[in-house]
Amino acid sequence: MPDISMRGYQMPASPIRKLAPLSDAAKAEGVKVYHLNIGQPDLPSPVTALDAIRSIDRITLEYSPSDGYLFYRKNLVEYYKKFNINLSPNEIIVTAGGSEAVLYAFMACLNPGDEIIVPEPAYANYMAFAISAGAVIRTIPSDMESNFALPEIEEFEKLINERTKGILICNPNNPTGYVYTPQEMEKIRLLVKKYNLYLFSDEVYREFIYNDTPYISACHLEGIEENVVLIDSVSKRYSECGIRIGALITKNIKLHDTVMKFCQARLSPPLIGQIAANASLSEDSSYMQRNFKEYKSRRDFLIDRLNKIPGVYSPMPQGAFYTLARLPIDDADKFCAWCLSDFRYEGQTIFMAPATGFYVTPGLGTNEVRIAYVLNTEDLDKALTVLEKALEEYKNVCM
Known part of the structure; x- marks a missing residue:
């Protein structure tokens, strides 16, 4: 065979x-x-989401737009404002979970053989998505004794070469639970700007920060707005893993349009999932x-x-x-x-x-x-x- x-x-x-x-x-x-x-x-899961699913009155369960329903993306704009992330609906692409957002980000930003630097330990599927895109993960170990704090920036610079295209972080982190400090995020910002890299930032756990460390989104970092690719998902914050709704967010128009080619090829994100996720946005605080x-x-x-x-x-x-x-x-x-x-x-x-x-x-x-x-x-x-x-x-x- x-x-x-x-x-x-x-x-x-x-x-x-x-x-x-x-x-x-x-x-x-x-x-x-x-x-x-x-x-x-x-x-x-939110009662509002379950009720929205039960109340679906469509005769046909149709394709949605390839970047997701506009009504949902508009409501997401209001959600992100609560975290001082200012977006337009056209900067949000709805994906089939955060996983598809990571995969499409890699497919759109990286050529086969390109490298991205990731502090480890890291979410295991990042490695799988990199292989799918033909890219190479280069890792820098963090250690348990420091509670998995960001490795020294000098360690990142040692790995940067002509094939390096980006840095990937997860904040708060899966699997360690670490939250990057404002000082660490500033170091990342300077590095991304110095070498003109993409910054892929997985921020699906932003609602769950238990200490006094403030949530600093990659979207808060000034001067690298078009380098940032934000990955998000409703799976964890709303206990909605099964509806497979995520988001890829970028202010880079060229990157947005490139990601949309992959989105059009897979046709559309889940219809029923978007209905549930949109209803969840109205859930009481x-x-x-x-x-x-x-x-x-x-x-x-x-x-x-x-x-x-x-x-x-x-x-x-x-x-x-x-x-x-x-x-x-x-x-x-x-x-x-x-x-x-x-x-x-x-x-x-x-x-x-x-x-x-x-x-x-x-x-x-x-x-x-x-x-x-x-x-x-x-x-x-x-x-x-x-x-x-x-x-x-x-x-x-x-x-």
């Missing part, structure tokens, strides 16, 4: 989902699996306040409980709803798979994402896992009890 593509060989398996068959098998045995692996919020309070409470509980387990350490995340935890193990991939395939505690086990998939540098993350605190504190408590028991048994059986 014909061989598959080199791109297919290079495409990494998702650290978030690759162990799903083991989880499914455990569930088929009747095992309770606590999902700490994926950022699937368990909080309710108490919705986000409740969610913020709940995630902050879960974060505080999780980190306190994790750091009481012998040999485990996690810094305090400043935003989003993830943390990286260092475990007393030899191989996170092996340990996470073993938890699902072999370990049971009172009919329960845990599903975590091995952190190796969030690094590009070989050897990093081998004793780390990403944990998403998207379970209520009662279930988090049970899951961490299972983790503690698993670590005790793994030490005796597998190390």
Whole structure:
């Protein structure tokens, strides 16, 4: 039979989902699996969104415009104003989730072989999207001891060459929960301007910043307005992962028009998703306040409980709803798979994402896992009890 593509060989398996068959098998045995692996919020989606879906009175579910419905983009303009991000509807392109926004940004900005610099650990799918576009990810490690602060700018400059086209950040960060300071964002601004780079900025967790660090959007940075590509999504802030609505935002007209070619080729973003996302914009502010309070409470509980387990350490995340935890193990991939395939505690086990998939540098993350605190504190408590028991048994059986 014909061989598959080199791109297919290079495409990494998702650290978030690759162990799903083991989880499914455990569930088929009747095992309770606590999902700490994926950022699937368990909080309710806005009632306004659910009501809007139930009230759809269209006779035909039609294509929408390739850049999304104008009524939705106009309402997004008002949403972004709350964060001092001033846009016009024509600077917003609605996408099928933030994932499509990242992919189209890479496809429009990068030639095969072009390089982008990314602080690591980083969201695993960035690497997959770069491979899809034929681009190369160059990473600079941040470290747990500094709570994953931005690496020194001199480390970025060491990697810049004639193939370097951009820098990619996630703020607040997935998987670390780090929030970049105003001083760090200014350093990035100066670097982008000095070398005339694109700045791809994934800001889908802006509503979830738990400390006093102010939210500084890439769109706030003066003098590089046409270099900035903002990535956004409703998945996390409204617990609407399944409606697949995101946005690519740029003030660069040439880039906008180029991205639109890819959007036209895929025809349109999801119709029903736009209806739900648009309705969510009218949700009372108490919705986000409740969610913020709940995630902050879960974060505080999780980190306190994790750091009481012998040999485990996690810094305090400043935003989003993830943390990286260092475990007393030899191989996170092996340990996470073993938890699902072999370990049971009172009919329960845990599903975590091995952190190796969030690094590009070989050897990093081998004793780390990403944990998403998207379970209520009662279930988090049970899951961490299972983790503690698993670590005790793994030490005796597998190390």
